[in-house]
Amino acid sequence: MAAQEAPQAPVSPRSPAGFAPCSAESWRAPWEMYAALRDADPLHHVVDGDYWVLSRYADVLAAARDTGRFSSAGGLTFTYGERERLGITDAAPMVMLDPPEHTDFRRLITRGYTPRRVAAIEPDVRAFVRARLDRIAGLRGGCDIVAELFKPLPSFVVGRYLGVPEADRARFDGWTQAIVEAHALGDALTASEAVGGLFGYFTELVARRRAEPADDTLSDLVRLLPPKDDGALLRILGFAFTMVAGGNDTTTGLLGGAAELLTADPGQRRTLLDTPARLPTAVEELLRLTSPVQCLARTVTADTTLHGRTVPAGRKVLLLYGAANRDPRAFGPDADRLDLTRDGPQHLAFTHGPHHCLGAAAARLVARIALEELLARFPDFAVDAAGGTFAGGSYVRRYASLPFVTGRT
Numbered sequence: 069m070a071a072q073e074a075p076q077a078p079v080s081p082r083s084p085a086g087f088a089p090c091s092a093e094s095w096r097a098p099w100e101m102y103a104a105l106r107d108a109d110p111l112h113h114v115v116d117g118d119y120w121v122l123s124r125y126a127d128v129l130a131a132a133r134d135t136g137r138f139s140s141a142g143g144l145t146f147t148y149g150e151r152e153r154l155g156i157t158d159a160a161p162m163v164m165l166d167p168p169e170h171t172d173f174r175r176l177i178t179r180g181y182t183p184r185r186v187a188a189i190e191p192d193v194r195a196f197v198r199a200r201l202d203r204i205a206g207l208r209g210g211c212d213i214v215a216e217l218f219k220p221l222p223s224f225v226v227g228r229y230l231g232v233p234e235a236d237r238a239r240f241d242g243w244t245q246a247i248v249e250a251h252a253l254g255d256a257l258t259a260s261e262a263v264g265g266l267f268g269y270f271t272e273l274v275a276r277r278r279a280e281p282a283d284d285t286l287s288d289l290v291r292l293l294p295p296k297d298d299g300a301l302l303r304i305l306g307f308a309f310t311m312v313a314g315g316n317d318t319t320t321g322l323l324g325g326a327a328e329l330l331t332a333d334p335g336q337r338r339t340l341l342d343t344p345a346r347l348p349t350a351v352e353e354l355l356r357l358t359s360p361v362q363c364l365a366r367t368v369t370a371d372t373t374l375h376g377r378t379v380p381a382g383r384k385v386l387l388l389y390g391a392a393n394r395d396p397r398a399f400g401p402d403a404d405r406l407d408l409t410r411d412g413p414q415h416l417a418f419t420h421g422p423h424h425c426l427g428a429a430a431a432r433l434v435a436r437i438a439l440e441e442l443l444a445r446f447p448d449f450a451v452d453a454a455g456g457t458f459a460g461g462s463y464v465r466r467y468a469s470l471p472f473v474t475g476r477t
Contacts, residue, residue: 087112087121087386089146089462090362096458098362098465099404102391111375119146119365119384123391125398125416127374131366131387133421138385140423141166142367145463146386161310162303167422173303176292177426185285186429189228193434196224197441205445205474213451213472214324217438222319225434226311231277231284239269244312263309270308274301315427317459318360321466322435325358327442328453328470329406336406341447344440350408351435356399356415357406362390362465364419389416390465448475 087105090098105112105123112121122128131138143150143164151164162173200217207216223244232240246262274290281287289307293300330337340350365384372379379385396403399412418425425431442449452471459468 087114090465091462092458092460092468095465098390099394102388102394105388106391106395106397111377111379113377114146117146119386120379121363121386121388122374123388123395125392125395125413128387128389128392128416129420131385132416132419132423135166135170135422137369137372138366138387139166139369140164140170140366142365142384144364146365146384148384161306161313162426163310163314163423170422174422174426176303177289177307181285181426181429183429185288186433188283189225189430190433190437192228193221193225193437194441196221197438198445201441201445204472210471210473212469213327214320214456214467214470216472217442218320218323218327218467218470219316221323221434221438222316225319225430226315229285229315229430230308230311231282231286232273236269236273240266243269244316247309247312266308266312267305270305271301274304311427314425315431317461317464317466319431319434321360321464322355322358322431323438324451324456324467324470325360325465326354326435326439327449327451327472328456328467329354329357330439331450331453333406336408337443339408340439341443344443346408347436347440348432351432351439352415353406353408353410354435355417355432356393356410357404358465359390359393359415359417360464360466361417361419363388363463387419389419392416446474449473450475 087101088094102123105121110122110124110127112123113119114121122131141164142148162170162177165173197217200220204211204213204216223241226244227237227240243262243266247259247266270286273286277284277287277290281291286304286308289304293304330340340346363386365386367384368379368381370381372381372385392398393415394403399410414420418428418431450473456470457468459466
């Protein structure tokens with residue numbers, strides 16, 4: 069039986085041991101709310117919505133690993149009936165599957181994420197970043213770095229990875245933007261319409277790739293899956309949705325947060341300028357602190373007791389990665405501070421266990437190249453975090469706009 073609680077009004081993000089889903093207004097600083105949850109109520113029940121929140125590193129790590137008890141099949145948000153609202157009950161994305169179905173599909177998809185496939189995109193990514201930085205250099209009075217680089221870059225990479233032809237990029241980018249924004253704002257109708265358009269497009273592209281294979285991940289999947297298997301097509305469509313929904317705003321969030329952190333800490337930035345070889349390690353620390361995916365939900369498959377309280381079977385539990393990645397119990401008393409030499413446990417920015425982000429290697433590569441080129445071109449750049457705005461949505465923390473100046477040139 070779940071512990072009975074009296075109904076209560078939604079709490080303020082700054083109330084002790086209370087959780088309120090973040091929005092564009094509250095994403096700027098959710099850290100106090102996270103600390104209160106970790107310290108006073110590590111398994112918190114949100115009455116309005118009837119879901120639960122885990123905030124400590126050890127608890128979130130254990131839940132992420134335990135797909136038998138903490139299922140992804142009910143969707144990844146704290147709302148119920150998510151897959152039905154999105155219209156993806158048949159073409160379930162891989163992130164909404166549990167083992168063994170998830171394991172079999174992931175094993176297949178992984179063949180498209182070989183080191184060779186990831187490394188192959190580096191020249192195109194670097195060329196794209198340099199072209200964008202050339203454009204920024206020609207602007208007077210600064211720019212919005214999100215609009216100029218941090219948002220278009222991941223869209224380019226996802227399209228490149230999936231093999232979207234250049235002639236189709238405008239349509240693809242339109243669906244991508246609609247899905248990302250509608251999903252963030254909980255606009256199920258717009259999201260469903262965009263998903264329908266995306267699925268229709270990729271059904272056509274799969275047919276093209278069967279006739280004319282290319283050197284891209286989609287062609288790899290077409291070769292590996294049976295040609296007349298409707299289930300195979302649905303799995304490819306689910307994979308495309310996962311790439312679009314999960315590979316865009318997350319990278320934007322990482323890059324915006326990284327620019328903010330490096331602006332705020334000139335000493336740590338100087339470390340990177342003096343020793344560029346530290347950049348891969350720095351990306352891990354930046355991932356930990358930014359945690360673009362701040363939270364995702366699982367559904368418990370059986371009554372589950374933690375910290376003296378019981379979550380009934382069928383209820384959702386929000387894994388608060390953003391809080392776990394700043395837990396002093398795991399990362400020490402300075403867990404909120406940027407330390408590019410930090411040697412601690414593995415962060416959870418890509419979650420953990422069977423659902424560890426399949427695109428993690430590609431995300432790391434994109435972040436490394438973007439920061440490497442940005443620091444080389446504009447070593448004294450600065451962003452105005454106070455003047456920036458955050459995107460809506462309760463799961464991904466990302467700047468919607470971020471004023472940028474190049475500094476001395």
